[in-house]
Amino acid sequence: MDVLLQIPEIRTPRLLLRGWRPDDGAPFAAMNADPQVMEFMPAALSRQESDELIHRIQEHTRHFGFGLWALELVESAAFIGFAGLSRPSFDAPFTPCVEVGWRLATACWGKGYATEAAEAALDFGFNTVGLCELVSFTVPANLRSRRVMEKLGMQHDPADDFDHPKLPHGHALQRHVLYRIDRANWRRHEASRAVRPRQPA
Numbered sequence: 525m526d527v528l529l530q531i532p533e534i535r536t537p538r539l540l541l542r543g544w545r546p547d548d549g550a551p552f553a554a555m556n557a558d559p560q561v562m563e564f565m566p567a568a569l570s571r572q573e574s575d576e577l578i579h580r581i582q583e584h585t586r587h588f589g590f591g592l593w594a595l596e597l598v599e600s601a602a603f604i605g606f607a608g609l610s611r612p613s614f615d616a617p618f619t620p621c622v623e624v625g626w627r628l629a630t631a632c633w634g635k636g637y638a639t640e641a642a643e644a645a646l647d648f649g650f651n652t653v654g655l656c657e658l659v660s661f662t663v664p665a666n667l668r669s670r671r672v673m674e675k676l677g678m679q680h681d682p683a684d685d686f687d688h689p690k691l692p693h694g695h696a697l698q699r700h701v702l703y704r705i706d707r708a709n710w711r712r713h714e715a716s717r718a719v720r721p722r723q724p725a
């Protein structure tokens with residue numbers, strides 16, 4: 525695995541968003557083999573497929589200058605998953621676009637980590653990369669992920685719902701919901717968060 529990765533590190537109150545390291549391979553593979561984590565993906569991944577995914581993530585970052593960060597808990601330095609930005613590699617009515625995405629180990633669900641990491645990714649996308657809009661998508665049944673999108677201030681218009689072109693016609697996971705946020709709405713969302721009292725960690 526290549527350790528030379530130029531993605532900038534970002535620190536949030538509880539997380540470090542950083543480049544991928546060789547020792548991420550084993551915990552990432554364990555996550556990608558977990559049926560609960562992969563419930564809304566076409567299939568769980570083998571160790572080799574998981575390593576290939578890290579390679580593709582790194583290639584994406586080299587190519588575009590942004591990508592999916594490895595997530596580490598500040599408190600323990602444990603690897604817990606990924607979050608960040610990626611360019612979907614398929615054609616759809618809303619592409620080309622940049623997607624914000626996330627995948628965490630189940631032991632870390634329900635603590636607000638995905639939202640905390642995604643907020644940093646949105647901030648990076650809008651304020652550093654200079655993007656005008658970000659999207660996110662998932663299957664309708666993935667309520668956890670949809671809730672993260674909603675907490676980020678992303679909006680769902682059913683007119684944007686689509687059949688994922690990489691899945692065969694009739695596949696149970698083919699239908700997807702699309703959420704969007706533009707830079708102006710992100711700034712409004714950030715401003716409203718700044719005046720709202722934060723939940724204790």
Ligand SMILES: CC(C)(COP(=O)(O)OP(=O)(O)OC[C@H]1O[C@@H](n2cnc3c(N)ncnc32)[C@H](O)[C@@H]1OP(=O)(O)O)[C@@H](O)C(=O)NCCC(=O)NCCS
Pocket residue numbers: 560561562564625626627628629632633634635636637638639640661662663666667668669671672675
């Ligand atoms: C989606 C995922 C990243 C969420 O991570 P997380 O750190 O638990 O997310 P957060 O804690 O920031 O927010 C989760 C929200 O979903 C809510 N939630 C949890 N289970 C839920 C359910 N069954 N129905 C509705 N909402 C639910 C939580 O209550 C929380 O909202 P709240 O803060 O308003 O209470 C994580 O579940 C995951 O990795 N899933 C598998 C991979 C995946 O689906 N990735 C997305 C593919 S598009």
